[in-house]
Amino acid sequence: MSDNGPVQTRSPVLTVRRVDAYYAITVVAPQIAERFRSGQFLSVAVGGEQSSMLLRRPFAIHDVKPDYGGTVEFLFAVRGPGTAWLAERRQRDLLDVVGPLGRPFPLPRDPVNCMLAGGGSGAAPLFPLAHALRRRGCRVDFVLGAASADRVFSAISARRIAETTTFTTDDGSFGVRGRVTDALERAMDDARSDVVYACGPMPMLRTVAAVAARQGVPVQVAVEETMACGTGICMSCVIPVVGEDGITRMVRACVDGPVFRGERVRFDDVGTIPFDALGAPGWKARGEDSADSAGGVADREAG
Amino acid sequence: MTTDMRTRLAGLELPNPVMAAAGCAGTGRELAQFFDIARIGAVVTKSVMLEPRAGRPAPRVAEAPSGMLSAIGLQGPGIEVFLQRDLPWLLSRGGRAVASVAGAGAGEYAELARRLSAAEGVEMIEVNLSCPNPAGGGLDFADDPAEAARVVHAVRSHTRSDIPVFAKLAADVPDLVALARACVDARADGLSLINSVRAMAVDPRTLRPAVAGGVGGLSGPAIRPIAVASVYRVHAALPEVPLIGMGGVRTGVDALELLAAGASAVGVGTVTFSDPSACVRILRELEELLEERGADRVADVVGAAHRPVGAPIGAVLGR
Ligand SMILES: Cc1cc2nc3c(=O)[nH]c(=O)nc-3n(C[C@H](O)[C@H](O)[C@H](O)COP(=O)(O)OP(=O)(O)OC[C@H]3O[C@@H](n4cnc5c(N)ncnc54)[C@H](O)[C@@H]3O)c2cc1C
Ligand SMILES: Cc1cc2nc3c(=O)[nH]c(=O)nc-3n(C[C@H](O)[C@H](O)[C@H](O)COP(=O)(O)O)c2cc1C
Ligand code: FES
Numbered sequence: 027m028s029d030n031g032p033v034q035t036r037s038p039v040l041t042v043r044r045v046d047a048y049y050a051i052t053v054v055a056p057q058i059a060e061r062f063r064s065g066q067f068l069s070v071a072v073g074g075e076q077s078s079m080l081l082r083r084p085f086a087i088h089d090v091k092p093d094y095g096g097t098v099e100f101l102f103a104v105r106g107p108g109t110a111w112l113a114e115r116r117q118r119d120l121l122d123v124v125g126p127l128g129r130p131f132p133l134p135r136d137p138v139n140c141m142l143a144g145g146g147s148g149a150a151p152l153f154p155l156a157h158a159l160r161r162r163g164c165r166v167d168f169v170l171g172a173a174s175a176d177r178v179f180s181a182i183s184a185r186r187i188a189e190t191t192t193f194t195t196d197d198g199s200f201g202v203r204g205r206v207t208d209a210l211e212r213a214m215d216d217a218r219s220d221v222v223y224a225c226g227p228m229p230m231l232r233t234v235a236a237v238a239a240r241q242g243v244p245v246q247v248a249v250e251e252t253m254a255c256g257t258g259i260c261m262s263c264v265i266p267v268v269g270e271d272g273i274t275r276m277v278r279a280c281v282d283g284p285v286f287r288g289e290r291v292r293f294d295d296v297g298t299i300p301f302d303a304l305g306a307p308g309w310k311a312r313g314e315d316s317a318d319s320a321g322g323v324a325d326r327e328a329g
Numbered sequence: 330m331t332t333d334m335r336t337r338l339a340g341l342e343l344p345n346p347v348m349a350a351a352g353c354a355g356t357g358r359e360l361a362q363f364f365d366i367a368r369i370g371a372v373v374t375k376s377v378m379l380e381p382r383a384g385r386p387a388p389r390v391a392e393a394p395s396g397m398l399s400a401i402g403l404q405g406p407g408i409e410v411f412l413q414r415d416l417p418w419l420l421s422r423g424g425r426a427v428a429s430v431a432g433a434g435a436g437e438y439a440e441l442a443r444r445l446s447a448a449e450g451v452e453m454i455e456v457n458l459s460c461p462n463p464a465g466g467g468l469d470f471a472d473d474p475a476e477a478a479r480v481v482h483a484v485r486s487h488t489r490s491d492i493p494v495f496a497k498l499a500a501d502v503p504d505l506v507a508l509a510r511a512c513v514d515a516r517a518d519g520l521s522l523i524n525s526v527r528a529m530a531v532d533p534r535t536l537r538p539a540v541a542g543g544v545g546g547l548s549g550p551a552i553r554p555i556a557v558a559s560v561y562r563v564h565a566a567l568p569e570v571p572l573i574g575m576g577g578v579r580t581g582v583d584a585l586e587l588l589a590a591g592a593s594a595v596g597v598g599t600v601t602f603s604d605p606s607a608c609v610r611i612l613r614e615l616e617e618l619l620e621e622r623g624a625d626r627v628a629d630v631v632g633a634a635h636r637p638v639g640a641p642i643g644a645v646l647g648r
Binding site: 031032033034071078079080081122168252254255256257258259260261263264265275276281283295296297298299303304305306309313 | 334352353354355359360362363380381382384385386387389390391392394395396397399401404405406407426470541549550599601602603604605606
């Protein structure tokens with residue numbers, strides 16, 4: 027309906043590849059490729075038209091190429107039935123894809139030094155970002171981490187794009203033993219980073235945001251929340267974020283994010299409704315009708 | 330031959346019977362990226378409350394077999410923002426707005442109805458009786474006919490007389506027909522059936538409830554047979570009362586099933602999350618099915634499932 031919003035397409039699969047612990051699927055989706063900006067994601071229907079799996083699976087867009095009118099690639103780990111089904115797709119199968127979804131990473135106006143920190147599959151959106159930053163003349167450095175060597179995402183392409191790359195694994199099977207955040211501060215010093223971009227699990231993002239704050243460096247984080255619609259309708263994906271007016275709101279990770287300024291996300295309160303959030307029980311001292319937080323089996327839920 | 334897709338809900342005529350269900354269409358803005366919202370019969374808004382409301386903590390949803398569990402907790406910006414921002418936007422796109430309302434007590438519902446009636450462009454008010462803030466000594470409005478009637482009566486008394494008031498009921502109540510009757514006696518012009526069904530899942534990793542609220546609402550194709558039975562039973566008991574049927578509609582066939590059970594219009598909810606253009610696809614499919622069956626008008630199939638055994642389909646279709 028609009029020229030820059032998301033579209034729903036039935037996209038033929040061009041390739042399915044194994045990449046270490048991940049699968050990479052490339053689909054032909056010219057409209058998505060055309061609109062895409064780094065940080066955005068897509069969502070894929072799984073299991074076929076009459077599937078009992080109703081919810082789409084969201085994945086970061088990892089690469090966009092002009093081949094075949096415009097192709098889009100995403101990488102994923104098999105975690106459950108939906109991703110297992112996806113891993114079985116073959117060339118020419120059709121996938122129902124909606125994208126590009128979400129707000130992209132904002133790019134700096136000037137050529138500055140950018141540190142990109144990714145954990146596990148959270149590294150996926152950092153690759154198109156790295157290319158976009160390089161095109162603007164920015165210096166790009168990577169810190170990529172994962173549980174084990176085979177889960178470090180696209181190590182080879184990281185080396186190709188970045189000035190320096192630091193790898194960490196929890197088990198020490200590749201790079202430095204430890205977590206991304208253990209290596210980050212040092213890497214930022216060495217690279218004289220002016221800005222940090224990060225994507226990965228929430229606890230990692232929280233630490234990255236803290237490290238960046240300590241160094242007085244702005245940080246953009248891309249979050250992953252459970253999403254039912256991905257298009258901003260259902261309100262399932264909310265996290266507490268402080269607005270410019272200082273007010274905390276439960277905002278949708280799918281359309282108001284997934285990219286947020288690190289210092290705006292209330293990481294300690296993710297998974298809760300902070301008492302001072304707009305519309306929280308007791309907000310504006312509304313008296314006794316705050317039974318909501320009690321949850322409980324007696325309550326009926328209607329949305 | 331083309332079927333006349335217009336349908337009537339009490340005093341309200343809609344160009345077709347496919348509606349986007351409450352809480353599953355946002356404010357219309359998000360869906361408008363995928364299709365022209367003026368094409369569907371109506372957009373039912375997420376239940377509007379008086380004050381802004383932050384909803385429940387995450388996780389709010391979990392997938393269930395052929396459905397989902399949700400416990401959103403009616404997050405929304407409150408009626409002020411609805412009237413200033415959301416409603417005008419919907420109307421500017423030619424959308425027909427049904428305002429769903431939810432409150433903590435009859436007084437709140439009445440206040441909402443009064444302000445919505447005063448606004449231009451609200452075509453119907455749907456009273457969400459399954460609100461998570463139980464009033465009246467901890468009773469759920471949804472379960473108790475007297476409570477439900479009190480709320481419906483308050484809304485009807487504060488709503489402009491030319492705007493129909495529909496009461497939205499849940500199916501998992503002690504006596505659905507008694508509840509429906511109580512709402513109609515309290516002057517509801519029609520009924521919306523059904524809301525999501527109380528259900529629960531436990532996360533096998535954490536061994537904790539999969540949605541933070543503990544119990545959530547099950548929606549999607551998993552509950553469709555419950556929706557069909559609910560519409561069928563209420564239509565049998567109250568054949569003159571217009572019904573909006575919803576619950577798990579995924580295809581035109583599903584919509585036709587609810588019409589035949591007795592609904593005059595059909596709401597599309599959860600399936601919109603997996604197929605954002607579901608409403609217009611279902612409308613197209615339904616139109617084709619009605620044409621194939623030679624129905625002149627939508628009304629020809631409404632309640633068709635109640636026809637005597639052995640009656641020819643033609644008799645139902647008025648031929
Ligand atoms: C914006 C975004 C980008 C993502 N990008 C990637 C990526 O590039 N590569 C990748 O491997 N994974 C990515 N994920 C996680 C991925 O969506 C899940 O791994 C996947 O949905 C699991 O589906 P399943 O059927 O295998 O697992 P199940 O656990 O059976 O899934 C059941 C439900 O839970 C949801 N769910 C499960 N895990 C997650 C999760 N971690 N985050 C959000 N929802 C989840 C699913 O979407 C589904 O609705 C991303 C998630 C989000 C929100
Ligand atoms: C995420 C979500 C939010 C909902 N919000 C509301 C709401 O605000 N008001 C309401 O009356 N019903 C709400 N519902 C219920 C739906 O309108 C509908 O009655 C129910 O989901 C059954 O239809 P379905 O199976 O097609 O989804 C919501 C359902 C879901 C899944
Ligand atoms: S996933 Fe539905 S609003 Fe974000």
